[in-house]
Amino acid sequence: MPAPDPTSRAIEQLRAAAGDLSRAAVTRIEHDRPWFRNLRAEERAWVGQIVQSGVRGFLDWLGAEGEVALPREEDLVVSLFGTVPQALAGVIDLRQTVDLIRLTIDEAERQIDQILDPEITPELHAGILRYGREVAFATAEVYARAAEMRGAWDARLEALVVDSVLRAESDDAILSRASAVGWAARGEVAVVVGRATPDQAEVGDFDEVRRAARNAGLDALCAVQGHLLVVILGGVTDPEKAAASVVRGYDEGPVVVGPVATDLAHAHVSASSALAGLRAVTGWPDAPRPVCSHDLLPERILAGDEDARREAIDAVYAPIAAGRGSLVETLTTYFSHGQTIEATARALFVHPNTVRYRLGQIAELTGFTPNRARDALVLQIALMLGRQDAAQGI
Numbered sequence: 001m002p003a004p005d006p007t008s009r010a011i012e013q014l015r016a017a018a019g020d021l022s023r024a025a026v027t028r029i030e031h032d033r034p035w036f037r038n039l040r041a042e043e044r045a046w047v048g049q050i051v052q053s054g055v056r057g058f059l060d061w062l063g064a065e066g067e068v069a070l071p072r073e074e075d076l077v078v079s080l081f082g083t084v085p086q087a088l089a090g091v092i093d094l095r096q097t098v099d100l101i102r103l104t105i106d107e108a109e110r111q112i113d114q115i116l117d118p119e120i121t122p123e124l125h126a127g128i129l130r131y132g133r134e135v136a137f138a139t140a141e142v143y144a145r146a147a148e149m150r151g152a153w154d155a156r157l158e159a160l161v162v163d164s165v166l167r168a169e170s171d172d173a174i175l176s177r178a179s180a181v182g183w184a185a186r187g188e189v190a191v192v193v194g195r196a197t198p199d200q201a202e203v204g205d206f207d208e209v210r211r212a213a214r215n216a217g218l219d220a221l222c223a224v225q226g227h228l229l230v231v232i233l234g235g236v237t238d239p240e241k242a243a244a245s246v247v248r249g250y251d252e253g254p255v256v257v258g259p260v261a262t263d264l265a266h267a268h269v270s271a272s273s274a275l276a277g278l279r280a281v282t283g284w285p286d287a288p289r290p291v292c293s294h295d296l297l298p299e300r301i302l303a304g305d306e307d308a309r310r311e312a313i314d315a316v317y318a319p320i321a322a323g324r325g326s327l328v329e330t331l332t333t334y335f336s337h338g339q340t341i342e343a344t345a346r347a348l349f350v351h352p353n354t355v356r357y358r359l360g361q362i363a364e365l366t367g368f369t370p371n372r373a374r375d376a377l378v379l380q381i382a383l384m385l386g387r388q389d390a391a392q393g394i
């Protein structure tokens with residue numbers, strides 16, 4: 001009976017010492033990498049399983065007679081990580097895992113030098129390096145798949161948060177879901193709506209919007225609803241300025257931003273106003289891009305938006321009616337006399353400067369300047385609605 005060749009004898013020696021090789025590698029990792037010692041016992045056991053599978057798989061490949069091809073990447077992934085939960089990818093990052101592989105290979109080579117005759121070790125060292133390279137590629141594949149699954153889950157979760165805001169289904173779960181996808185929950189919130197680009201509608205590519213928001217110091221939650229891109233911005237102080245920072249991420253057409261809301265739980269108010277503005281904005285062909293829903297009050301009122309009607313009464317008419325002096329009478333007379341200050345002063349038997357002063361008060365109280373054409377339209381509609389509302393209360 002012929003004596004076994006040196007390689008076969010070496011493989012048998014290594015098989016007998018496989019357990020010691022695995023334990024030595026894990027001990028080396030624990031000694032050299034402090035972060036490994038901070039893992040839970042269960043997580044350290046998962047790493048030990050991977051090391052054992054790697055050593056066993058290398059010896060099986062090395063000892064296969066006539067076999068020179070390494071296992072396919074899919075088979076290698078299964079053999080190494082098949083019994084380890086995918087949760088490990090969220091505990092140890094790719095850099096740390098590759099570092100573990102490097103340490104394991106280094107320790108395996110050191111152990112081989114101690115166990116085997118020097119004449120056979122060069123061949124085994126070459127095999128270890130070749131096998132280790134494939135293990136590194138297989139590890140990268142595992143992490144790539146985990147990242148892809150995590151990205152898909154985050155996208156679904158983000159879309160769920162946006163949908164909940166649009167439906168005004170605000171509860172404690174919304175904030176926790178938003179936090180899971182990176183929402184920092186800082187400052188006030190505003191919702192921006194406009195037409196989605198083809199890439200956003202087809203594959204959910206929101207990178208440009210998120211990058212622009214981040215550069216402006218804002219948080220952003222993005223989702224496509226039908227043909228619309230809905231972006232919820234956090235950390236907003238000026239809604240129009242915030243919307244301007246992300247407007248390039250929208251397709252052609254109008255972009256409308258709602259008023260600021262105190263937090264994500266109340267963002268549905270901003271969303272409702274923005275969507276109503278987007279439906280009505282066609283009535284103002286020269287509207288800026290982006291445009292605040294507050295600036296679309298006339299179009300929204302004519303489109304039947306009850307919230308806009310209430311806003312015109314509460315935010316425009318009521319301050320004028322409660323203002324000092326006869327502001328309602330002055331504004332009514334001003335419009336009925338063709339927005340001419342002198343004619344208004346004669347009709348009211350006051351000095352023109354008194355009219356100017358009162359009109360200035362109206363601008364300060366409402367934010368709308370009577371001698372500007374579009375602002376005058378808002379003020380006239382607010383006067384009509386305010387009188388109607390007052391009459392209904394009689």
